[in-house]
Amino acid sequence: MSAGGAGGFGLDHLPYGVFSVAGGERRIGVRFGDGSGDWVVDLHAATGRPEFAEPSLNAFLALGPEVWRQTREQAGELAASGEHAVPLDEATLHRPFEVADYVDFYASLDHATNVGRILRPDSEPLLPNWRHLPVGYHGRAGTVVPSGTPITRPSGQRRGPGEVAPTFGPSRRLDIEAELGFVVGVPSPIGTPVPFSGFGDHVFGVVGLNDWSARDIQAWEYQPLGPFLGKSFATSVSHWVTPMAALEAAWCDLPAQEPEPLPYLGPGAVRGLDIDVEVLLDGEVVSRPPFRTMYWSPAQLLAHLTVNGASLRTGDLFASGTISGPERDQRGSLLELSWGGREPFVAGGRERTFLEDGDEVVLRYSALGTGGGRITLGEVAGRIVPAG
Amino acid sequence: MSAGGAGGFGLDHLPYGVFSVAGGERRIGVRFGDGSGDWVVDLHAATGRPEFAEPSLNAFLALGPEVWRQTREQAGELAASGEHAVPLDEATLHRPFEVADYVDFYASLDHATNVGRILRPDSEPLLPNWRHLPVGYHGRAGTVVPSGTPITRPSGQRRGPGEVAPTFGPSRRLDIEAELGFVVGVPSPIGTPVPFSGFGDHVFGVVGLNDWSARDIQAWEYQPLGPFLGKSFATSVSHWVTPMAALEAAWCDLPAQEPEPLPYLGPGAVRGLDIDVEVLLDGEVVSRPPFRTMYWSPAQLLAHLTVNGASLRTGDLFASGTISGPERDQRGSLLELSWGGREPFVAGGRERTFLEDGDEVVLRYSALGTGGGRITLGEVAGRIVPAG
Numbered sequence: 001m002s003a004g005g006a007g008g009f010g011l012d013h014l015p016y017g018v019f020s021v022a023g024g025e026r027r028i029g030v031r032f033g034d035g036s037g038d039w040v041v042d043l044h045a046a047t048g049r050p051e052f053a054e055p056s057l058n059a060f061l062a063l064g065p066e067v068w069r070q071t072r073e074q075a076g077e078l079a080a081s082g083e084h085a086v087p088l089d090e091a092t093l094h095r096p097f098e099v100a101d102y103v104d105f106y107a108s109l110d111h112a113t114n115v116g117r118i119l120r121p122d123s124e125p126l127l128p129n130w131r132h133l134p135v136g137y138h139g140r141a142g143t144v145v146p147s148g149t150p151i152t153r154p155s156g157q158r159r160g161p162g163e164v165a166p167t168f169g170p171s172r173r174l175d176i177e178a179e180l181g182f183v184v185g186v187p188s189p190i191g192t193p194v195p196f197s198g199f200g201d202h203v204f205g206v207v208g209l210n211d212w213s214a215r216d217i218q219a220w221e222y223q224p225l226g227p228f229l230g231k232s233f234a235t236s237v238s239h240w241v242t243p244m245a246a247l248e249a250a251w252c253d254l255p256a257q258e259p260e261p262l263p264y265l266g267p268g269a270v271r272g273l274d275i276d277v278e279v280l281l282d283g284e285v286v287s288r289p290p291f292r293t294m295y296w297s298p299a300q301l302l303a304h305l306t307v308n309g310a311s312l313r314t315g316d317l318f319a320s321g322t323i324s325g326p327e328r329d330q331r332g333s334l335l336e337l338s339w340g341g342r343e344p345f346v347a348g349g350r351e352r353t354f355l356e357d358g359d360e361v362v363l364r365y366s367a368l369g370t371g372g373g374r375i376t377l378g379e380v381a382g383r384i385v386p387a388g
Numbered sequence: 389m390s391a392g393g394a395g396g397f398g399l400d401h402l403p404y405g406v407f408s409v410a411g412g413e414r415r416i417g418v419r420f421g422d423g424s425g426d427w428v429v430d431l432h433a434a435t436g437r438p439e440f441a442e443p444s445l446n447a448f449l450a451l452g453p454e455v456w457r458q459t460r461e462q463a464g465e466l467a468a469s470g471e472h473a474v475p476l477d478e479a480t481l482h483r484p485f486e487v488a489d490y491v492d493f494y495a496s497l498d499h500a501t502n503v504g505r506i507l508r509p510d511s512e513p514l515l516p517n518w519r520h521l522p523v524g525y526h527g528r529a530g531t532v533v534p535s536g537t538p539i540t541r542p543s544g545q546r547r548g549p550g551e552v553a554p555t556f557g558p559s560r561r562l563d564i565e566a567e568l569g570f571v572v573g574v575p576s577p578i579g580t581p582v583p584f585s586g587f588g589d590h591v592f593g594v595v596g597l598n599d600w601s602a603r604d605i606q607a608w609e610y611q612p613l614g615p616f617l618g619k620s621f622a623t624s625v626s627h628w629v630t631p632m633a634a635l636e637a638a639w640c641d642l643p644a645q646e647p648e649p650l651p652y653l654g655p656g657a658v659r660g661l662d663i664d665v666e667v668l669l670d671g672e673v674v675s676r677p678p679f680r681t682m683y684w685s686p687a688q689l690l691a692h693l694t695v696n697g698a699s700l701r702t703g704d705l706f707a708s709g710t711i712s713g714p715e716r717d718q719r720g721s722l723l724e725l726s727w728g729g730r731e732p733f734v735a736g737g738r739e740r741t742f743l744e745d746g747d748e749v750v751l752r753y754s755a756l757g758t759g760g761g762r763i764t765l766g767e768v769a770g771r772i773v774p775a776g
Contacts, residue, residue, distance in 0.1 A: 137613040138526040152579040154696035191540040225525040226614020229696040308542035308617040
């Protein structure tokens with residue numbers, strides 16, 4: 001194999017995942033693509049290290065930044081040598097890590113503003129707390145599934161406009177949320193907040209994430225304790241975890257924060273990631289949300305999450321919330337793309353609002369790599385199957 | 389030892405926990421008390437079964453109702469014989485199970501009504517959805533701690549009445565929520581709801597639970613996605629898990645539900661548990677919430693939690709929400725006992741509202757056992773230490 005990086009999986013990327021071959025044991029691998037094809041480097045076969053014989057990345061993630069750095073160096077040498085490489089198309093891919101707690105934020109100003117305008121047209125779109133703290137909530141860790149898992153349309157209570165009582169049935173407003181997820185490697189003790197500056201000590205990398213949402217179920221249930229069954233039926237993540245080390249060239253300044261956040265949120269030191277996202281509906285790109293337009297930075301999300309003394313565990317997953325940019329074709333949910341279902345958008349030559357049975361959604365992510373070209377982060381795919 | 393049941397831990401109770409002796413390995417044990425003292429039966433020493441050499445109950449919980457039944461029979465014989473029993477005061481107790489997902493409901497009509505009146509005095513106390521579904525949300529599984537763990541007062545953003553911007557600092561309205569938690573043993577697959585009638589196939593038992601709450605942090609952050617840092621700093625559970633088999637005599641009818649719930653919630657078949665709760669503040673009983681007055685039943689909570697196809701995992705914990713009865717001295721939170729801090733209550737000879745540093749809160753639970761006397765469920769204790 002050459003050292004070149006075809007398809008965004010060159011030596012400056014090297015994302016981690018869990019794979020098996022022909023029904024064998026799950027192993028940790030690193031993806032590499034070059035002119036000769038796409039490969040998974042079998043890290044256990046190559047190194048014999050026990051953390052790579054695990055069925056999830058968690059044991060490796062817990063080892064911390066110095067081990068992550070050394071392993072990345074070694075993985076690069078292995079990829080370049082072509083040793084212990086399995087052809088990607090012979091590998092079955094699995095969920096890359098065991099999710100401890102899953103937190104989802106609401107960190108895009110454009111998304112929060114759009115949702116406010118759609119759902120509460122007669123009020124200020126942003127609630128008073130929004131510019132002071134990254135609003136977030138806990139989601140269901142047990143239903144985080146890997147890319148490719150079919151998504152069964154959920155049933156539940158929903159109340160239509162003008163109806164007094166709810167009815168029960170399959171969601172009629174099934175939606176996506178195009179997000180980025182951050183994967184915690186190193187735990188922290190209860191009672192001790194992780195400061196803004198501790199991001200790199202704890203966060204291993206990122207995954208693509210689709211926070212499937214049943215808007216009608218959510219709208220009826222969410223007051224006063226927030227989203228529950230409208231979100232908890234499934235959240236899809238990519239097979240590949242891109243380490244933060246592969247994103248060093250992608251850091252960028254975010255839009256200004258006004259008012260200045262409280263000191264624990266690190267005002268004046270807000271760095272985001274310039275990651276391009278594409279939302280494909282049945283193979284057609286319907287939106288291109290830009291992660292560089294997020295309001296709250298990844299390090300601010302982590303600092304907020306732990307400022308009350310909440311501990312971190314290996315495998316904690318915290319996601320950005322829907323990524324939406326200021327333009328119409330940069331919206332990361334169908335709720336926004338169809339403006340609450342009232343303004344259908346065109347895809348596949350016809351008008352669309354929410355997801356139909358059989359629809360396939362794919363989220364793609366790319367960023368500037370340290371090698372000067374673009375790297376392709378793990379994609380997230382899922383097809384809707386009818387309610388059971 | 390005799391077969392008698394002093395202190396509510398007789399042969400008709402036999403709760404499960406995790407213990408160690410003199411710094412040794414954690415083991416699964418069953419608590420038993422008789423005229424000669426309090427004991428922990430070492431199930432691994434007695435049976436050699438590998439699931440009892442685990443540091444958590446999870447492996448045993450996953451084995452299902454038939455194994456639970458056989459083990460309970462065997463534990464009863466062991467307790468009666470006095471073999472393999474360790475004196476309770478020589479055992480160190482630990483968190484009894486690894487929490488998978490933690491869901492907290494809001495199932496007491498009196499609590500929800502009180503909170504509505506306190507926080508939204510000019511509106512209907514109950515939101516329109518409340519009588520149609522058990523409102524709930526996901527909490528942080530990683531900060532569920534065993535009884536006796538000190539609780540550090542959390543810091544965070546809070547905005548006082550009349551203030552425009554929030555300030556940062558230790559919570560000034562630290563509270564308890566006296567709850568009952570249900571522990572899931574048998575998992576269920578994603579996409580397949582667990583019906584109302586499946587409660588006994590999946591739920592192993594109950595724990596006492598205190599959902600510590602920082603009301604000022606919660607009030608500022610909770611819209612629109614629900615409680616987050618106001619709850620995620622700590623949730624305490626009892627050391628002992630009382631199996632549902634020990635509560636067979638405690639089932640009772642709940643108050644009528646109006647309007648009749650949708651079919652998946654099992655209308656007309658609503659059975660609750662007649663469990664008495666006591667809230668002690670610095671050793672003095674300040675409230676006696678009755679679990680028999682809950683609106684939504686345990687089986688309804690489970691049916692709702694999974695009706696969207698969400699899977700269950702071994703170790704899932706779902707809690708009732710604050711237990712409050714209709715009387716003033718039956719309220720399960722200090723928010724209610726002090727009516728939002730505006731009407732202090734008297735404890736220890738002085739006026740009290742929210743928790744002060746150094747306060748100790750103990751929750752006690754008891755119910756009718758199958759032997760005709762009362763059983764004492766696991767208590768939950770915690771002392772407040774100052775913000776770090």
